Amino acid sequence: MTTEARNKLNQQQGSRWEWLLWAIDTADSHSLVARHKFRVEGYLLGLRDAGVLNEAEYTELFEQATAREMAAANRTAPVRTSA
16 A cells, blocks of 8 residues: 555665564464554654654554554454353
């Protein structure tokens, strides 16, 4: 997914961003999904604090990550069986 905010990242930042999203997408447990989402948030905060992203761009990318997190959380949720 290419967005205006994503286009502001240089090659190294973009590669890191894509890797972080991939890590959420491929996490095989709820705890890993949460861990990777925290990494995403920290990375985006760093980019915002460094002036690479403004608040709106930060929010746009954060929402993308949140959507991935929700999909992964549904995928990795424990299956409950009735006893």
